[in-house]
Amino acid sequence: MLGSTVFFALMALTIRLASKTLHTYEIAFFRNFFGLLALLPLLHRSGMAVLRTKQLPRYLLRSAIGVVSMLCGFWAIGHLPLAQAISLSYSTPLFVTIAAAIFLHEQVRLRRWTAVIVGFIGVLVIVRPGSASFTLGSLVALSAAVLSGIVAIQIKQLSRVDSADTIVLYTYLFWVPISLVPALFVWQWPQGMAWLWAVGAGILGTGGQLLWTRALKLGDVSALTPISFMQLPIVATAGWLLFGEEISHWTLIGAGIIFAANAYIAHREAQLARRAATTAPVEAAKPGE
Secondary structure: OHHHHHHHHHHHHHHHHHOOOOOHHHHHHHHHHHHHHHHHHHHHHHHHHHHOOOOHHHHHHHHHHHHHHHHHHHHHHHHOOHHHHHHHHOOHHHHHHHHHHHHOOOOOOHHHHHHHHHHHHHHHHHHOOOOOOOOHHHHHHHHHHHHHHHHHHHHHHHOOOOOHHHHHHHHHHHHHHHHHHHHHOOOOOOOOHHHHHHHHHHHHHHHHHHHHHHHHHHOOHHHHHHHHOOHHHHHHHHHHHHHOOOOOHHHHHHHHHHHHHHHHHHHHHHHHHHHHHHHHHHHHOOOOO
């Protein structure tokens, strides 16, 4: 998880560096294109069996929403202070909890709803609507988080039938052509170091995803979630050193509140998962069932 966090932090830096000469729509396309190239060894290892699925329409919808989320998130990284953009991206688990209750009909009890509300207070602390520092760019970053939450629910639905490798591969196969469409309207060929940043975004993003998936397979979500927040001090420090960005105390306070809310939500979900795993064999052994 720490490796994944470092990869995603470095990807955010390459996006910001690339955005100096490239439109963020183009950066999103190159991130997906080079990410797909990095995944080709997966196809070689697993063979054509990894392409078998009966859920192509769902993949298309998931990928379309994912690209819009990516465009919003990349725009935020390219135009907002890095620490603020990353802090607002951490509100995604709050929206996942809401979406799970709406679309998956998962039972969310009072304590988790309270954590969600607390998390949104942290978001308001960062955005501060009505203040002089409020910008529409903050809403773009929040839009990325909302759409990422919906995508997370769609991945959960897809994983009931398909393997993780199939989900990742089809995601990239759809992402590349979909993200090319908006990129064509602002297209200009990268020059010099921009190629390095574009290629780096694709490789780092794919590497981060693979490490993140592996981490969740090996460890407890409640233990791993706090590690992922190491991304914030990394990008905040880099933003200060490389771009002279001041770290707002409002951003730090809001990020801390969001972190606490997410850590509690992850802890409760892990508790419920362990409880379900413990009681399932007992319930299955009940007479007459």
